[in-house]
Amino acid sequence: MNEALVRSLTPGVLAVLVRRGADFAAAEDAVQDALVEAVRGWPADPPRDPKGWLVTVAWRKFLDATRADAARRRRETRVGEEPAPGSATAVDDTLQLYFLCAHPSLTPASAVALTLRAVGGLTTRQIARAYLVPEATMAQRISRAKRTVSEVRLDQPGDVATVLRVLYLVFNEGYSGDVDLAAEAIRLTRQLAAVIDHPEVAGLLALMLLHHARRAGRTAQDGSLVPLAAQDRGRWDTASIAEGVEILQAALARDRLGEFQAQAAIAALHADAPTAEETDWVQIVEWYDELTRLTASPVVRLNRAVAVGEADGPRAGLAALAALDASLPRRTAVAAYLHERDGDLAAAARLYAEAAHLAPNLAERDHLTRQAARLNARLEDRAEDRRGDR
């Protein structure tokens, strides 16, 4: 039994229960129970209609839980009879679930956790392991999120931008545990793209595919970071790049540019270059100019300074950098890189060491420390040579 297939049915099944009048939190629990039963029972006895099976089992579990609850609390229940499904289509239901799980009343971390469970069909344990917190903590985070959104009516229109931000977070936050979060984010974004026709959804999907394609080239055998320019482009996944580019081109053709399409366009220009030297930096700078118009993000302006340094030379890059706030994360690392390209190895070595001290994660810190060490060794050699000449 393919677990991914079972999980792909999750939002549809959950939507049916909610449409039948089950409240979201209880329905979500019932669907999880049904998924567990499916993963256990289907390998030996696969159903002919997997979704129908899941709906039946989840609905029964919901009724059992509600009846037990009602008996215990002597609470009135209105779900004894199975109501007829409403008029909404399965497509709309799935979309509404994405909106609900990314609702603006949730913190980003809660929205991520709820999306992975209710839309992605992951277990609390899997989500807890992926984010390196105890299962009990993640269970509480999810149940609080469910309480928060329980007041939200599913038929209210949602904002697709909030959903995209949540999916972007899932994709970008790295990978740990037994679930590949990047692949999961791509799956959920693909599923979203199937139910809503929106150029930014396509843009985010393209962005993810283009970055995921480079994953094998991004780390060396010893786990250290390999910067883009030094990556073995033969290890990039060309099928994933081709798909990303195709999706992006179709989105751009609709002439409703957004942040994710512009970011994907930059990723596509990197992916298209046969060698790092052949990268079309002039066009990349133009895309960063577009991005700067779309967002006020200082990170975009920092990345633009790197692109300017490649397109117009390190001095131009340093000039672009001078306008940016000194406390901006990774600014020192960019300054180190541009100084090295400009031939000022002593300043670059000092800045790399300083950037390593400020690095927000271990992989970057190790990478920056190696850069500083490499330059210090070269400076040492030069000093030796000078002493030898005398």
Next chain:
Amino acid sequence: MAKYLLLKHYRGAPASVNDVPMAKWTPEEISAHVGYMNDFAARLEGTGEFVDSQALSPEGTFVRYDGEGRPPVTDGPFAETKDLIAGWMVIDVDSYARAVELAGELSAAPGAGGRPIHEWLELRPFLGEHPTITE
């Protein structure tokens, strides 16, 4: 989300406001303190922000490699070591501001006379995961 370590020191932190050694508290004050710490951890589990909490013995040993085929060398404890960690709590929160808020609450744990200790806690961010998209 970002993880932070709240470090509690036996030694090495600036003196707290209500600076009376625990051995001089009344048993009730000690119980109140322990109860506050447990409630705090339970509350963080409830908000989905708790990761870990441990207390350490003040007595430790320094150990180092002493060459091929030789047993490690042990030494200490050193009475002069300035920094002595008493324990920690690890939290997973939405922002630095929230981490500071929680550290402040933990520092308000009651001590002598049932008044808050105002203990200095050291707040240290974890180095996170390397993000996929950086360019």
